[in-house]
Amino acid sequence: MLYKIHEIQRSFLNAGSAMASLTSELFSDPRYPLANTGFSQMMASALDVFAHAAAPRAKPAFGIKTVTVDGHAHAVSETTAVTRPFGDLKKFTHTGLPEDAPRLLIVAPMSGHYATLLRGTVERMLERCVVYITDWADAKYVPLEEGSFNLDDYIDYIVGFLEYIGPGAHAMAVCQPSVPTFAATAVMAKAGHPCRPVTLTMMGGPIDTRESPTAVNDHAITKPYVWFKHNVITTVPQNYPGAGRQVYPGFVQLASFMSMNLGSHMMSHYGLFKHMVQGDGESADATKKFYDEYRAVCDMTAEFYLQTVDVVFQTHALPKGELVHRGTAVDLGDITDTAILCIEGERDDISGIGQTKAALKVTPNLPEKLKKYHLAPEVGHYGIFNGTRWRTSIAPVVDEWVLRHDRLAKKRKNLSVVA
DSSP: OHHHHHHHHHHHHHHHHHHHHHHHHHHHOTTSTTTTSHHHHHHHHHHHHHHHHHSOOOOOOOOOOEEEETTEEEEEEEEEEEOOTTEEEEEEEETTSOTTOOEEEEEOOOSSBOGGGGHHHHHHHTTTSEEEEEEEOOGGGSOGGGOOOOHHHHHHHHHHHHHHHOTTOEEEEESTTHHHHHHHHHHHHHTTOTTSOSEEEEESOOSOTTSSOOHHHHHHHSSOHHHHHHHTOEEOOTTSTTTTOEEEOHHHHHHHHHHHTHHHHHHHHHHHHHHHHTTOHHHHHHHHHHHHHHTOBOOEEHHHHHHHIIIIIISOTTTTTOOEETTEEOOGGGOOSOEEEEEEETTOSSSOTTTTTHHHHSOTTSOGGGEEEEEETTOOTGGGTSSHHIIIIIHHHHHHHHHHHHHHHHHHHHHHHHO
8 A cells, every 4th residue: 555655646746747847948948928037937937946946856877987086087997797686796897997906895885875975985995806796686676486585695605796796805884784794704704705895984884773872763763663563564566577575665765864864954945946047057057966866765565674673673683683584693703803993973874983983892802993084074974975074084094094904914915825
């Protein structure tokens, strides 16, 4: 029923968006007698804002054509390295990278948005690294015969992607995937896996949500597990390839996040309206570009979402040493040689201060020289991995950490070969 209501609402909004866009163009048309009046400009701008807000969003493209390094532009190559039912592995490289450039796996969130939300993260890290990123599938397009996908599967996918990249790779988890990527690192460490990451960078991740709980955390713990199962889980309708699959719809996730910051989003759209009235096309385009990405959402499998609510937000299984993967306990004490960098934003209202840093406390057998913490001042959740502060003050910290440990790992490898 939830999906059917959404589909009906979406059809009306699509029609409304098209009509508003057409009327906006009419008010802006130089042939319209009142086109240059203040009233027409205000009406055209208001209708354009509504048309943009109500327009349907498809999966965005990464669209990274070039990257500039030390003042020189280099052509970027984007390929799909691995194809799997619930997520592909994308590879980005460019003509200016040396043959021995570090290889970095960026684990994108499976939280309702596409991996393209990390476009800015990929673009910046691509300056010095060959970048791989998990491109998670929209669950409504995955046929039922492909089976289920839960937290155990997520961890297995990360292990498999690291195996494909090979020994000596680095890993970066942004927000939600910090937990499964951290667990995958421990699983690989216990097995002595040669492809375990040299470094693991976790950014704004909910490692231990008991630290500085946010509104997101409170929402997850104030309602019992069964409430989520009965109220936000629905079945994919027949007009999609994943018909019959139980999912947590992306449109529900988007509505939840927007409602928690409704005032902020309303002011952003009012700002968009003012920019358009004033003819500030650059500022208007920047706002539109953000919402084009932010409002493009996808579905998660119900089993993954519900398990995440339970394990990450309600029982805190990983930091308490109670997380189990494929019947075996995940022991973070097994991590002894993966250098860990934890990054948090001072104004993060999704993952509070201390939640990611907790990773450094629960790795007792990792030497202190392999641990680092960085608190980004005056930075919110999305600013940790996107925008000016990410590019100018946070990414250099990651660069230094990855490059330093990459050199050390290669030096140890060469020494062992000589020995």
